[in-house]
Amino acid sequence: MKVLIADDHALFRDGLRSFLLGIGMVTEAIEVEDFDAALACMDTHQDFGLVLTDLYMPGMNGTQGVSRLVEKAGPVPVAVISASEESSMMRDVIAAGAAGCISKASNPDVLQHALHVIIAGGIYLPDRSLLSADEVTGDSKLSARQMAVLTLLAEGMSNKEVARELGLTEGTVKQHLMAIYACLGVNNRTRAIVTAQKMGLLS
Numbered sequence: 457m458k459v460l461i462a463d464d465h466a467l468f469r470d471g472l473r474s475f476l477l478g479i480g481m482v483t484e485a486i487e488v489e490d491f492d493a494a495l496a497c498m499d500t501h502q503d504f505g506l507v508l509t510d511l512y513m514p515g516m517n518g519t520q521g522v523s524r525l526v527e528k529a530g531p532v533p534v535a536v537i538s539a540s541e542e543s544s545m546m547r548d549v550i551a552a553g554a555a556g557c558i559s560k561a562s563n564p565d566v567l568q569h570a571l572h573v574i575i576a577g578g579i580y581l582p583d584r585s586l587l588s589a590d591e592v593t594g595d596s597k598l599s600a601r602q603m604a605v606l607t608l609l610a611e612g613m614s615n616k617e618v619a620r621e622l623g624l625t626e627g628t629v630k631q632h633l634m635a636i637y638a639c640l641g642v643n644n645r646t647r648a649i650v651t652a653q654k655m656g657l658l659s
Contacts, residue, residue, distance in 0.1 A: 460494065531626060539559075
């Protein structure tokens with residue numbers, strides 16, 4: 457698997473690349489040092505299996521930048537690796553469509569576990585308690601667009617079919633899915649549908 461590492465600290469990029477190659481998780485790692493270079497690299501290389509990005513590198517406008525990377529990556533998971541451990545930041549990152557938020561202070565075992573969760577299609581947060589009580593119970597309410605996506609999923613539609621039905625890209629559908637998962641405190645579509653039905657969000 458090829459991975460894109462986007463971070464403005466060369467020493468961190470080199471260490472992360474060496475770690476990923478050393479444990480056999482990836483076969484190739486491409487490094488960039490700013491947001492624009494990350495976007496350009498994703499245009500040049502169409503075969504990334506994972507995107508790992510800092511949140512505060514040059515040109516990266518926080519969670520807006522995350523949203524753009526998620527849109528660009530399409531079905532490829534985008535995970536944020538940040539020095540910040542603020543719970544509000546991590547919730548915002550997941551709501552923006554990221555498949556995970558990993559602390560740069562994580563030990564190697566935690567990092568490896570987090571990446572396995574993300575690659576397997578789940579959402580990784582250091583602690584599920586980072587999701588507020590309202591988000592876990594669903595009391596915070598999903599947006600109208602998120603409800604539309606969830607309703608179509610409950611009807612058995614694939615991401616591609618949902619995108620076609622709502623006039624969206626598959627990347628945008630995935631972004632909405634990640635936000636739905638975060639709000640419902642789940643990590644896949646089946647659990648999202650079951651949880652939403654239990655909450656009365658779906659008939």
